[in-house]
Amino acid sequence: MVRIGLDMMGGDFAPLEAVKGAAAYLKNNGSNVHVFMIGDEVLINSHLKNYVFPQGSYTIVPTTEVIEMHEHPTKAFKEKQDSSIAVGFNLLATDKIDAFISAGNTGAMMVGALFSIKVIEGISRPTIGAYIPREDGTLGLLLDVGLNADCKPENLNQFAILGSLFAENILNISNPKVSLVNIGEEEGKGNLLAQAAFPLLKENSQINFIGNIEGRDILINKSDVMVCEGFTGNVVLKLAESVYDIVKRRHINDEHFNRFNFEAYGGVPVLGVSKPVIIGHGISEETAFMNMIDIAFRMKKTDFTGKIKESFSSLLA
Amino acid sequence: MVRIGLDMMGGDFAPLEAVKGAAAYLKNNGSNVHVFMIGDEVLINSHLKNYVFPQGSYTIVPTTEVIEMHEHPTKAFKEKQDSSIAVGFNLLATDKIDAFISAGNTGAMMVGALFSIKVIEGISRPTIGAYIPREDGTLGLLLDVGLNADCKPENLNQFAILGSLFAENILNISNPKVSLVNIGEEEGKGNLLAQAAFPLLKENSQINFIGNIEGRDILINKSDVMVCEGFTGNVVLKLAESVYDIVKRRHINDEHFNRFNFEAYGGVPVLGVSKPVIIGHGISEETAFMNMIDIAFRMKKTDFTGKIKESFSSLLA
Numbered sequence: 236m237v238r239i240g241l242d243m244m245g246g247d248f249a250p251l252e253a254v255k256g257a258a259a260y261l262k263n264n265g266s267n268v269h270v271f272m273i274g275d276e277v278l279i280n281s282h283l284k285n286y287v288f289p290q291g292s293y294t295i296v297p298t299t300e301v302i303e304m305h306e307h308p309t310k311a312f313k314e315k316q317d318s319s320i321a322v323g324f325n326l327l328a329t330d331k332i333d334a335f336i337s338a339g340n341t342g343a344m345m346v347g348a349l350f351s352i353k354v355i356e357g358i359s360r361p362t363i364g365a366y367i368p369r370e371d372g373t374l375g376l377l378l379d380v381g382l383n384a385d386c387k388p389e390n391l392n393q394f395a396i397l398g399s400l401f402a403e404n405i406l407n408i409s410n411p412k413v414s415l416v417n418i419g420e421e422e423g424k425g426n427l428l429a430q431a432a433f434p435l436l437k438e439n440s441q442i443n444f445i446g447n448i449e450g451r452d453i454l455i456n457k458s459d460v461m462v463c464e465g466f467t468g469n470v471v472l473k474l475a476e477s478v479y480d481i482v483k484r485r486h487i488n489d490e491h492f493n494r495f496n497f498e499a500y501g502g503v504p505v506l507g508v509s510k511p512v513i514i515g516h517g518i519s520e521e522t523a524f525m526n527m528i529d530i531a532f533r534m535k536k537t538d539f540t541g542k543i544k545e546s547f548s549s550l551l552a
Numbered sequence: 553m554v555r556i557g558l559d560m561m562g563g564d565f566a567p568l569e570a571v572k573g574a575a576a577y578l579k580n581n582g583s584n585v586h587v588f589m590i591g592d593e594v595l596i597n598s599h600l601k602n603y604v605f606p607q608g609s610y611t612i613v614p615t616t617e618v619i620e621m622h623e624h625p626t627k628a629f630k631e632k633q634d635s636s637i638a639v640g641f642n643l644l645a646t647d648k649i650d651a652f653i654s655a656g657n658t659g660a661m662m663v664g665a666l667f668s669i670k671v672i673e674g675i676s677r678p679t680i681g682a683y684i685p686r687e688d689g690t691l692g693l694l695l696d697v698g699l700n701a702d703c704k705p706e707n708l709n710q711f712a713i714l715g716s717l718f719a720e721n722i723l724n725i726s727n728p729k730v731s732l733v734n735i736g737e738e739e740g741k742g743n744l745l746a747q748a749a750f751p752l753l754k755e756n757s758q759i760n761f762i763g764n765i766e767g768r769d770i771l772i773n774k775s776d777v778m779v780c781e782g783f784t785g786n787v788v789l790k791l792a793e794s795v796y797d798i799v800k801r802r803h804i805n806d807e808h809f810n811r812f813n814f815e816a817y818g819g820v821p822v823l824g825v826s827k828p829v830i831i832g833h834g835i836s837e838e839t840a841f842m843n844m845i846d847i848a849f850r851m852k853k854t855d856f857t858g859k860i861k862e863s864f865s866s867l868l869a
Contacts, residue, residue, distance in 0.1 A: 370798065381735050384743035418698050418786040426701035426783045450790030454798060466743045467784045469735040471791060473767030478795055481687065481771060485806055491798070 243274030245339025256524020258286035265289030308342025324351035334531035338515030357547035361507030368494035381469035398460035414458035417447035501526035557649035560591030562656025573841020575603035582606030625659025641668035651848035655832030674864035678824030685811035698786035705748040715777035731775035734764035818843035
């Protein structure tokens with residue numbers, strides 16, 4: 236039984252969409268997953284009564300505080316000890332749950348991830364990626380998408396390993412192709428960071444590095460794991476998100492562009508911390524919550540963080 | 553009479569598309585513009601006979617060499633003194649022509665621009681931008697898009713002035729809104745470069761700075777001139793170009809996305825050099841050449857490089 240903590244107070248539609256997502260997921264997987272619903276008990280119950288759950292598939296963990304979206308992450312996390320986010324991390328740190336999911340304050344989630352459950356030894360900077368829908372129906376992974384705006388070459392090399400492990404274990408892509416987002420195809424192209432990162436990636440025996448890709452290659456399936464610093468990654472992700480908005484505004488109904496609805500995917504886990512933590516988009520709805528629970532379940536089943544530890548311990552040895 | 557030099561040997565369809573573009577442009581503007589067609593005389597003439605030109609609207613400048621797309625820019629430029637690019641810059645440097653256009657080897661064009669006609673005093677790094685089509689039918693300008701992969705804050709500040717002058721004088725946008733491409737809206741967000749560039753832009757009295765924009769704002773008309781280093785700009789531009797490819801592949805016919813055909817716009821001038829130089833896309837066709845001649849014409853008519861000199865001399869004073 237995988238025990239998944241779900242912050243019911245996070246996101247723009249809390250707790251309704253989290254309730255709906257949990258109900259939809261547990262309907263078919265209630266025998267494998269137990270959801271700990273963390274939040275305002277009265278509020279949660281007022282929604283729960285409208286949905287059907289398998290017997291004993293959830294537990295409510297009552298909390299009295301909420302970290303709002305606009306609050307200062309560190310300050311709020313420290314001061315609101317009975318907030319759903321702080322309680323969630325406390326349960327995770329003390330092994331009461333196996334994974335923690337929230338669509339709430341991203342900064343507070345990062346504070347919790349970095350300070351309550353720690354970074355895996357050997358990893359300098361945890362990272363967050365984003366799924367990139369590709370024309371053949373599969374998903375690629377772009378990382379970092381904003382957590383690390385300034386990076387060193389070694390950070391990119393570590394993101395490559397983390398992303399590769401995620402693609403292999405969670406996205407089920409065998410021997411995933413890893414690339415460096417750059418402004419030219421040949422080795423030696425790029426800014427100073429990309430130029431310095433290329434040889435590290437090339438020599439990295441833990442990944443299947445295929446070289447540089449350019450902006451035009453991001454939306455096709457040239458590579459499964461696309462590595463860049465968080466500045467470029469964030470601009471690219473938000474640009475791609477806006478393509479979906481434009482497509483909808485212009486009443487274009489296309490199967491591929493419909494998949495640019497990034498919110499539907501839910502969050503990508505914080506890669507590099509010692510336990511599964513997933514941060515969702517503030518406007519996550521039912522499907523996003525359902526997907527996040529599923530990813531958390533698969534991270535636990537595949538002992539994903541254990542695999543990361545193994546990879547990085549071999550580098551430390 | 554504006555004298556425009558056109559490299560007939562540059563681009564994938566040389567000289568045919570350059571001939572067609574010149575014919576299309578001169579048909580209506582032969583009394584204002586005289587085109588100097590620089591290249592292989594026999595080859596040019598073999599195409600010219602199929603098109604009608606106003607009497608005396610062009611002159612062929614015969615050359616015997618061509619700098620190919622794959623050649624090393626500096627080496628080729630030095631060694632091939634009778635190449636169309638070298639001859640074009642020689643004509644520009646000696647005031648025989650007012651502007652020079654090529655869809656040929658970009659690197660060789662940059663070598664020519666930097667060494668034959670020089671950078672305007674006070675400008676640290678010239679820049680190349682790209683037009684960004686917006687849903688309201690207008691064009692925005694994104695710069696730098698690849699010439700300067702690593703930038704200092706002061707470079708971004710200068711790009712802002714150059715882009716603003718271009719938007720105002722050539723794109724006819726009055727008091728253009730200038731923004732910094734960033735990963736958050738508030739001042740203080742971003743990587744070290746963006747954080748340091750923001751106050752410079754904010755204090756710059758020569759521009760109408762509206763603050764940060766995010767990736768999602770690039771394709772809408774939130775800002776007219778969008779400033780970033782050339783790494784992010786290049787990745788963004790090529791990603792946007794690929795959206796057009798995907799749209800075409802998926803048989804989507806949409807007025808807005810049809811305008812993502814960046815090649816149709818022709819080139820954006822090299823901003824910051826002392827005379828009008830325009831570098832076109834290698835796959836430029838008739839419309840692109842026509843547009844480039846028009847931009848060169850307007851740059852000369854508005855004394856665009858003179859306006860840049862004026863702006864930067866006031867900064868030096």
